[in-house]
Amino acid sequence: KLVYVLNGPNLNLLGLREPTIYGSDTLDDIAAMLEDRAQELGLTIDLRQSNHEGHLIDWLHEAQAEEAVAVLLNAGAYTHTSVAIYDAIRAIKTPVIEVHLSNPHTREEFRHKSYVGMAAKGSIAGFGPKSYLLGLEAAALL
Numbered sequence: 001k002l003v004y005v006l007n008g009p010n011l012n013l014l015g016l017r018e019p020t021i022y023g024s025d026t027l028d029d030i031a032a033m034l035e036d037r038a039q040e041l042g043l044t045i046d047l048r049q050s051n052h053e054g055h056l057i058d059w060l061h062e063a064q065a066e067e068a069v070a071v072l073l074n075a076g077a078y079t080h081t082s083v084a085i086y087d088a089i090r091a092i093k094t095p096v097i098e099v100h101l102s103n104p105h106t107r108e109e110f111r112h113k114s115y116v117g118m119a120a121k122g123s124i125a126g127f128g129p130k131s132y133l134l135g136l137e138a139a140a141l142l
């Protein structure tokens with residue numbers, strides 16, 4: 001059972017980037033934590049990061065073609081801007097679980113709208129790296 005874990009812009013800088021908001025764990029740390037839990041749950045994860053909107057869209061299409069059981073998607077700031085990602089999520093049958101480290105609803109007004117959330121199966125936000133773990137638990141229940 002394959003789960004794609006897709007990460008958008010600036011998430012390659014996790015650990016260095018605004019640590020008071022996003023914490024000190026790197027994306028590699030999160031990947032290692034997810035690998036361990038995925039093994040216990042009998043899931044295989046494919047974790048990727050890109051700063052480019054189109055890559056995220058191609059990977060959403062690919063997740064369906066590869067028959068992934070779910071996609072965890074932290075689209076970074078594209079969450080709040082991308083109609084193209086909204087369309088891609090709606091275009092595929094693969095369930096997409098929106099994930100955020102921070103809780104965008106407690107932050108700036110421009111983060112309150114989520115195009116990803118409007119198309120996703122469900123959303124998990126505000127638990128730091130554990131948001132990804134909770135997302136994986138949700139994927140295992142699908």
Ligand code: DQA
Pocket residue numbers: 009010011074075076077078079099100101102103104111
């Ligand atoms: C984020 C929240 C977004 O608003 C922000 O643009 C990010 C990270 C999060 O994981 O908390 O890049 O998706």
